[in-house]
Amino acid sequence: MRVNKTMLAAVLKSFNEDLVLEQVPVPVPGEREVLLKVLASGLCGSDLHIQEGKIKSVRLPHIPGHEIAGSVEILGPGCKRLKEGDRVVASIDITCGACRFCRTGHTNLCRKLSRIGFERNGAHAEYVIVPEDNLFPVDPAMPMEKAALIPDSVSCMYHAMKNQGKVRAGDRVCILGIGGLGIQGVQIARYFGAEVFCTSRQDEKLKIARDFGANHTINTKSEDLKSEISRLTDGDMCDVVFDNIGISSSIQQSLDIVRPGGKVIVVGYIDPEFTASYQDVMINEKEIIGIRASNRQDLVESIRLVEKGIVDPYIFSIMPLSQINEALHRLHEGKSLGRTVMIP
DSSP states (O other): OOOOSEEEEEEBOSTTSOOEEEEEEOOOOOTTEEEEEEEEEEEOHHHHHHHTTOOTTOOSSBOOOOEEEEEEEEEOTTOOSOOTTOEEEEOSEEOOSOSHHHHTTOGGGOTTOEEBTTTBOOSSBSEEEEEGGGEEEOOTTSOHHHHTTIIIIIHHHHHIIIIISOOOTTOEEEEESOSTTHHHHHHHHHHTTOEEEEEESOHHHHHHHHHTTOSEEEETTTSOHHHHHHHHTTTOOEEEEEEOSOSTTHHHHHHHHEEEEEEEEEOOOOSSOOOOOHHHHHHTTOEEEEOOSOOHHHHHHHHHHHHTTSOOOOEEEEEEGGGHHHHHHHHHTTOOSSEEEEEO
């Protein structure tokens, strides 16, 4: 298959600066690697963290973009599972396959982990290199802009709810800070049979949450979170709280509304540290649990949920790659009510 020698890419050359749109060489796939034609790439809050220099493993110049959907353009030597033209999504994590975490299915905790769009160049470009083992076919009829959200926006919340939160039917689940991840989380929590509470400081986001099945919404700009949760649950509070905000005070906010013996799942990350009441955690046997992306099986199951229509990945806007800086500015200013997807 004929491919041009250069491609358009959004390149981060200096931290805290706009990305530079330029022509760069099309990468060549190595052993068991695939050159993927990018059909859609999701814009994530982590892209802002990369731009701001908060992720120390990123080296410049760098092409970000880790929510990837595309078609197989060129198969490198040794590829056997896929064929040219296949439509696929990409698992972000490149793993060793041999450490104790990989052997037990916890691929997201691999000790030799590197990530597409973080330590390796990503998909805010016309093409990207991905190991064949990281690619998973999707129904060709699925819109690729929706498919792009599955590897992170969908499977991250699926992993958080299924494995870390262990959400069960009848649980009261609160998503603290509804947004690009949280809207998918509403659908997944309802799939598990939970009663869903959502918070935001924007009524527009809360309306979207209700449209996707949230049972209760709380505007924390005008309502007291703890009082409202107590009122709505007759004082029982929530079984699991997902902190999608990730600032220094949000873990304590989560602890305030979780029941004794309940779980707080740390999903968002903005501030490097948080403060919390030591005695509240100890006396009431509350748990604070981290969540890092998802594992390969989570991705496979998330693809099935989308293909079956159980989860409909919510997209706030679709923009051409040429407008990526505008999209990043809007995300930074809190004007994005969900995921933005870039189209090369």
